[in-house]
Amino acid sequence: MDQFTLNLLVVGATFALYIGIAIWARAGSTAEFYAAGRGVNPVMNGMATGADWMSAASFISMAGIISFGGYDTSAYLMGWTGGYVLLAMLLAPYLRKFGKFTVPEFIGDRFYSSSARMVAVVCLIVASITYVIGQMTGVGVAFSRFLEVDVATGLYIGAAIVFLYAVLGGMKGITYTQVAQYVVLIIAYTIPAVFISLQLTGNPIPGLGLFSDATSTGQPLLTTLEGMLKDLGFKTYTEQHDTTLNMFLFTVSLMIGTAGLPHVIVRFFTVPKVADARSSAGWALVFIALLYLTAPAVGAMARMNLISTVYPNGTTEAPIAYDARPDWVANWEKTGLLKFEDKNGDGLINYTASEDENELTVNRDIMVLANPEIANLPGWVIALIAAGGLAAALSTAAGLLMAISSAVSHDLIKGQLNPNISEKGELLAARIAMAVAIAVATYLGLNPPGFAAQTVALAFGLAAASIFPALMMGIFSKRINNVGAVAGMVAGLVVTIIYIFLHKGWFFIAGTASFSDADPLLLSIKSTSFGAIGALVNFAVAFAVSSATKEPPVEVQELVESIRIPRGAGSATGH
Amino acid sequence: MADKSSSNAYWKANVSMIRVFLVIWFIASFGMGILFRPMLKGIEIGGTDLGFWFAQQGSILVFLVLIFTYAARMNKLDREHGVDE
Numbered sequence: 001m002d003q004f005t006l007n008l009l010v011v012g013a014t015f016a017l018y019i020g021i022a023i024w025a026r027a028g029s030t031a032e033f034y035a036a037g038r039g040v041n042p043v044m045n046g047m048a049t050g051a052d053w054m055s056a057a058s059f060i061s062m063a064g065i066i067s068f069g070g071y072d073t074s075a076y077l078m079g080w081t082g083g084y085v086l087l088a089m090l091l092a093p094y095l096r097k098f099g100k101f102t103v104p105e106f107i108g109d110r111f112y113s114s115s116a117r118m119v120a121v122v123c124l125i126v127a128s129i130t131y132v133i134g135q136m137t138g139v140g141v142a143f144s145r146f147l148e149v150d151v152a153t154g155l156y157i158g159a160a161i162v163f164l165y166a167v168l169g170g171m172k173g174i175t176y177t178q179v180a181q182y183v184v185l186i187i188a189y190t191i192p193a194v195f196i197s198l199q200l201t202g203n204p205i206p207g208l209g210l211f212s213d214a215t216s217t218g219q220p221l222l223t224t225l226e227g228m229l230k231d232l233g234f235k236t237y238t239e240q241h242d243t244t245l246n247m248f249l250f251t252v253s254l255m256i257g258t259a260g261l262p263h264v265i266v267r268f269f270t271v272p273k274v275a276d277a278r279s280s281a282g283w284a285l286v287f288i289a290l291l292y293l294t295a296p297a298v299g300a301m302a303r304m305n306l307i308s309t310v311y312p313n314g315t316t317e318a319p320i321a322y323d324a325r326p327d328w329v330a331n332w333e334k335t336g337l338l339k340f341e342d343k344n345g346d347g348l349i350n351y352t353a354s355e356d357e358n359e360l361t362v363n364r365d366i367m368v369l370a371n372p373e374i375a376n377l378p379g380w381v382i383a384l385i386a387a388g389g390l391a392a393a394l395s396t397a398a399g400l401l402m403a404i405s406s407a408v409s410h411d412l413i414k415g416q417l418n419p420n421i422s423e424k425g426e427l428l429a430a431r432i433a434m435a436v437a438i439a440v441a442t443y444l445g446l447n448p449p450g451f452a453a454q455t456v457a458l459a460f461g462l463a464a465a466s467i468f469p470a471l472m473m474g475i476f477s478k479r480i481n482n483v484g485a486v487a488g489m490v491a492g493l494v495v496t497i498i499y500i501f502l503h504k505g506w507f508f509i510a511g512t513a514s515f516s517d518a519d520p521l522l523l524s525i526k527s528t529s530f531g532a533i534g535a536l537v538n539f540a541v542a543f544a545v546s547s548a549t550k551e552p553p554v555e556v557q558e559l560v561e562s563i564r565i566p567r568g569a570g571s572a573t574g575h
Numbered sequence: 576m577a578d579k580s581s582s583n584a585y586w587k588a589n590v591s592m593i594r595v596f597l598v599i600w601f602i603a604s605f606g607m608g609i610l611f612r613p614m615l616k617g618i619e620i621g622g623t624d625l626g627f628w629f630a631q632q633g634s635i636l637v638f639l640v641l642i643f644t645y646a647a648r649m650n651k652l653d654r655e656h657g658v659d660e
Contacts, residue, residue: 071627071630071631074608074609074627074630074631077630077631077634077635078604078605078608078630078634078635081634081635081638082600082604082634082638084638084642085596085597085600085638085641085642085645088642088645088646089593089596089597089642089645090593093649207632210621210631210632211620211621211622211623211628212621213621219622220621220622220623221621221622222621222622222623223622224622226622238622238623238624238627240612244609244610247609248605248609248610251604251605251608251609252605255604273660274660275646275649275650275653275659275660278642278645278646278649279643279646281642281646282639282642282643282646285638285639285642286639289635289636289638289639292635293632293635293636296631296632476590561582564582564585564586564589565582565585565586565658566653566658566659566660567653567657567658567659567660568660
């Protein structure tokens with residue numbers, strides 16, 4: 001059986017599984033559509049959160065970025081896990097106690113203002129759409145490879161499938177489907193990593209293999225990699241090249257963005273008790289850590305294997321001839337994500353750091369998917385990783401679309417424009433919102449502002465600057481009032497989005513940027529790191545404005561006191 | 576339902592616990608992984624140094640321990656103050 005048929009079979013089988021579960025658990029009432037009736041146990045919820053959380057950015061893109069960025073990209077690893085500590089301590093238990101369905105509902109009630117709720121809806125939609133653009137990039141890469149088409153066609157097919165999939169089930173369908181998706185994606189990620197770690201170091205645990213000796217040289221793996229990179233003129237892997245300021249702010253931004261992203265927060269609304277919200281965050285991190293502890297090993301090992309493929313006799317000898325290239329190179333050439341240009345006409349693939357001499361361009365987003373092929377692993381492992389990548393992208397895209405559609409139908413239409421809308425009308429509005437969000441994200445995904453994980457990092461910056469500070473101040477301070485919160489969210493969102501647009505183009509449209517991340521506007525702060533500054537602005541403005549205006553009414557202060565105490569949570573209500 | 580002074584004491588205990596956990600959280604990630612890395616250069620681990628290990632492995636392990644410890648301690652605190660469910 002050839003690889004293409006095998007890919008289709010494995011991917012088809014996993015899809016049949018998800019769709020089967022979605023149909024079996026089809027959402028009936030609106031309450032089930034949004035929050036799965038609150039009957040989800042913490043371990044299962046943790047696993048579903050893991051699938052929800054680990055998107056195309058984590059699965060497909062992150063290790064590839066680490067592979068080329070080395071130590072500098074550690075912010076992704078620390079940021080996207082450390083945020084769970086903040087969630088567990090600062091947000092999840094109190095929001096569960098509050099007991100409503102959506103993040104804007106909390107902000108609207110706590111800041112006793114429908115404008116606060118509307119601003120939260122806008123923040124949520126902006127962050128989530130940016131996030132979906134990143135997912136679409138990943139979906140395009142995965143589909144283009146496994147269907148062997150160019151990346152734009154892959155993106156269109158992927159968008160159609162994401163839409164069908166998200167519309168079919170609500171949260172309930174998604175919760176159980178996501179447990180299945182987690183299992184598929186974690187198996188798909190770790191099996192090739194274990195094989196590769198065994199090949200390169202003899203250690204079956206990739207996270208330990210990364211710090212073990214390479215069997216080829218007897219030297220530590222990272223020392224061996226550094227040697228290869230040095231021969232070819234690339235920058236070192238384990239040393240710091242980015243500024244400490246930017247690394248610090250980038251990590252802050254990803255951490256608090258994690259705690260401010262609505263599709264993750266709503267997960268904690270679905271556990272039975274307040275205590276379960278805390279442990280759910282822990283379980284989520286357990287399942288996430290399985291991938292995140294493996295990712296840095298995948299990154300370093302993929303880079304090593306890539307170089308060894310091009311230089312089969314060592315980096316000081318001649319590279320491989322283009323005609324003798326392995327099948328995986330030829331396969332990825334079809335997608336347009338890997339390119340060879342014989343600049344000096346010698347028929348060899350010269351891969352070096354020098355831009356004038358380098359003949360091989362590798363899109364970072366293909367590293368994880370290509371990894372098993374590069375390491376010559378069996379066909380079923382290659383098919384499995386395609387299925388895993390798609391599971392990761394689909395589950396997160398679906399979760400985000402749920403968050404967007406509930407913000408529009410529940411918070412905007414039912415909460416503001418037309419409170420008398422029927423349940424049926426509300427579900428219809430939710431589905432239309434999903435369709436529009438997918439269309440926008442697909443259009444922008446054709447010319448994405450960065451690799452999948454970088455685009456997603458921008459979404460985190462936006463959530464960090466707008467939603468996280470409002471939620472945290474709403475719980476930990478009784479003094480922040482309606483005007484303060486609204487001013488804070490608007491200020492945080494606006495400065496961050498302007499900074500991003502200045503560096504990535506207005507509305508992410510190519511060619512409209514005034515600055516680049518290589519030479520940013522402020523100090524060495526890249527657009528992906530600016531969320532931390534935006535959050536600071538949000539906090540400062542909210543405090544300043546609140547202390548100059550009237551303190552919140554007594555009943556709001558009582559609300560804050562009540563959400564701080566677990567007892568009496570009960571089940572949630574829709575209004 | 577717990578009375579007001581007991582729930583104030585509960586909240587105070589919670590906030591001071593959060594403060595301690597956040598200090599550890601900060602040291603394990605921003606500290607060991609970024610800010611103090613130059614000082615940890617001497618401690619070698621598999622071809623690199625301890626700071627690199629914390630940035631790519633250690634911090635995540637510390638986060639896991641932190642969340643479960645916090646959850647367990649809070650369950651105890653909930654019961655002590657009679658605010659558990």
